[in-house]
Amino acid sequence: MRPVRTVTNRKNRMKLIPNTFKARIIASVMLLHTILIGIVIVDISYVQINSTKKHIRETANTLVATIAANAPSWLISNDLNALSELISTAKKANMVNNIYIMDRFGVIKASTDTNSLFKIMDDNISLVLSASIKNNKQQIVLLEHDNVVDTISSIKVGTDTVGYVRVIIDNSATKAELNRIYKNGLFYIFIAIFIGGLLAYLAIKSMLTQMEKLSAAAIKISEGNEDVKIETTKNDNEVNRLAIVFAKMVSSLKEKINQSAIQQEQLKIQANELEELNKNLKALVETETNRRIEQEHMLLQQNKLAALGEMIGAIAHQWRQPLNSLGLSIQDISYAKQFNELDDNYIDKFQKDSMNTIKRLSSTIDDFRNFFKPNKEKKEFFIEDVIASTINIVEAQFKNNFIKIEFDKTPKYRFFGFEGELGQVILNILSNAKDAINNSKNKDNGVVKISTTDNKSHVVIEISDNGGGIPPNVIERIFEPYYSTKEQGKGVGIGLYMSKEIVERHMNGTITAHNNDEGAVFRVELPKTSTN
Ligand SMILES: Nc1ncnc2c1ncn2[C@@H]1O[C@H](COP(=O)(O)OP(=O)(O)O)[C@@H](O)[C@H]1O
Ligand SMILES: [Mg+2]
Known part of the structure; x- marks a missing residue:
């Protein structure tokens, strides 16, 4: 059972990539291209994602720090206009979704989202904040993943907390851009594979044609047709060298065949001659034998x-x-x-x-x-x-x-x-x-x-x-x-x-x-x- 199965397996594999040099070379080039470009794209995306993450975090940190440094006096004096100004300047400069400035009770005093004005920060956040204050931490990151950073920081005057600032940066647009790059990359991979295959095909085409001609010639010779012309070019490549050697081989083969034909002819002639000689020899032997017998007879008579x-x-x-x-x-x-x-x-x-x-x-x-x-x-x-x-x-x-x-x-x-x-x-x-x-x-x-x-x-x-x-x-x-x-x-x-x-x-x-x-x-x- 087992050998049969092995044979079928091999057959299937052969069907996937035809067992010719051409197919193998093209397939190898394509595979190599795919792997290389794949590695490059994965590498680029990895670097891109990481740097984006870092950039968002830094942006958030700087924003939070800047606002925390500028906001205290306006918070104390409850200058909402100045606070709003501060936020919109900050938002303009960066790809920020939302910025909130809250007083020390958690009431939102300024926000890029006007709907949330004068509302109180939700409970979850205040819980987190109180924990952070206990741990003596000024800034806390509430949420961070590939494209979103949600960070909050207390605004202090001396050691007193006078309010909070929260910054949400959502970088989904960049993610969409990245996806586009991925898709483009995939497209380029296909183009590269195709062009690579084509180039490989063109590069080996002449060689392979010559090789195919060689193999056709070899088949003809093996079938006994020794009048085959081997084409050689002036290119110095392996196949052409092979063709030159092959041509030499064929011509020496032809010579040998001719020689052997001549030899056979000679052999035939010699065989004929030998036959003739044999006939003559037979006659000669007969005459000689007769002569011998006669002589013997004569000797006997003379002896008598x-x-x-x-x-x-x-x-x-x-x-x-x-x-x-x-x-x-x-x-x-x-x-x-x-x-x-x-x-x-x-x-x-x-x-x-x-x-x-x-x-x-x-x-x-x-x-x-x-x-x-x-x-x-x-x-x-x-x-x-x-x-x-x-x-x-x-x-x-x-x-x-x-x-x-x-x-x-x-x-x-x-x-x-x-x-x-x-x-x-x-x-x-x-x-x-x-x-x-x-x-x-x-x-x-x-x-x-x-x-x-x-x-x-x-x-x-x-x-x-x-x-x-x-x-x-x-x-x-x-x-x-x-x-x-x-x-x-x-x-x-x-x-x-x-x-x-x-x-x-x-x-x-x-x-x-x-x-x-x-x-x-x-x-x-x-x-x-x-x-x-
Ligand atoms: N006893 C012998 N002494 C000397 N010579 C001899 C003797 N026997 C034979 N021969 C030599 O051998 C030769 C051959 O002998 P043979 O065959 O009997 O022939 P034929 O006697 O007719 O000469 C003789 O001619 C002779 O020269
Ligand atoms: Mg005698």
């Missing part, structure tokens, strides 16, 4: 070819010895015939030996086929088994090149994945070692050492050779595709690239290379499986 090359090389070495022995057996047939040894026994033995050799050749082919056969499923295997079967493939070739392989093939560490992939990696490293040894001073006593160890989290395969190592300027790049230092036909530079891809992407491991005193060391780290 390289592996095939390796395999044929290895088969050639593996087959050399059995083919030689088969050749020798065949040659021996003609000698046997010459020396008549070609009997059933001979043929039987020849057949048996030849078939054995052919079986060996065939089994070699099977070995190779198995080694290069792509695995269909991941499975758990011993790392050492894969290394051993890889060694088996290249053994003959290495022997022919006088290279020894040192490896403890006891199964120790397991891995879950494709065996064939790890075999490829080992084969690549081994065939690089063979190439390095063949090109080095250790050509005739090459050694390749293979070890499997582990640390906390990984199984570590290290393959080191004594082929002199990787040249320092080359070592950074050996895992890049197509990077090879070998002459054409001997290397295409994808062996280590493919090995890195296999180890990192398929086996979640790492492959690194460094040199030791004798040659290169390749280190393959594979994450341990739970069974290790």
Whole structure:
């Protein structure tokens, strides 16, 4: 309930004086005028009333004293004419209503009011008088208020009272005059209020007009119409200063709006460009991706070819010895015939030996086929088994090149994945070692050492050779595709690239290379499986 009431109250108050500067200033000026003039008039009237009172009293006193001083001899001699003369002189000189001169019995001997002549002063007054005489007071004021003084005094000769004098002054005329002054004052107050309001209005009119224009402009600006002109004058007043500041503000606002419009335009252009770029980028990415895929595909093909090359090389070495022995057996047939040894026994033995050799050749082919056969499923295997079967493939070739392989093939560490992939990696490293040894001073006593160890989290395969190592300027790049230092036909530079891809992407491991005193060391780290 209460807040509602407060709101209504405020509304009512606002209605009394509109909540504008103009109304407030004019109202304040008017109020100030009213208060000031009111104070002045009240002050003047107060002073006027007081001084009038004082003046009447003094006049009465002087009159009474003068008459009391002049009257005794005429009273004693009962010279009524002289007394009357005295009174009329006194009345002329002052604004007196009535003057009475009485003898000591209270009979009026002279008066401005001829009707009262020879009458006796009324009882009340004589009572008061006798009291005053007891108190030894000569003059007594019977009545005194704003405009009337009624005073009486004994007339004495020595200490004897010979009569009385009474003076009544009624100053009502002055009061009427004062009232007129009051009324005039009130009228002047209204005039002053009106003129003050008008002057205040005129004084603030131009300022307020300017202010109203400013506020109108501000409203327009707030409505989004920034083409507003702010009028300023040459006057150096607060409103004009405000207008100047406001004009500056508006112009800077305009500038900012323009700038932001330009910026928006630029942004739009940029967004368009970006979109265009995006489209192009998409196309570019697509082409690049396609190119990548193609390249990858090509790399894979080349890797297969390289592996095939390796395999044929290895088969050639593996087959050399059995083919030689088969050749020798065949040659021996003609000698046997010459020396008549070609009997059933001979043929039987020849057949048996030849078939054995052919079986060996065939089994070699099977070995190779198995080694290069792509695995269909991941499975758990011993790392050492894969290394051993890889060694088996290249053994003959290495022997022919006088290279020894040192490896403890006891199964120790397991891995879950494709065996064939790890075999490829080992084969690549081994065939690089063979190439390095063949090109080095250790050509005739090459050694390749293979070890499997582990640390906390990984199984570590290290393959080191004594082929002199990787040249320092080359070592950074050996895992890049197509990077090879070998002459054409001997290397295409994808062996280590493919090995890195296999180890990192398929086996979640790492492959690194460094040199030791004798040659290169390749280190393959594979994450341990739970069974290790
Ligand atoms: N054991 C090693 N000793 C010295 N250099 C090596 C060895 N293994 C690899 N490299 C260097 O790394 C290069 C890249 O090897 P690879 O990717 O297998 O390609 P490629 O054998 O076809 O040259 C080789 O050309 C050779 O310069
Ligand atoms: Mg290679």
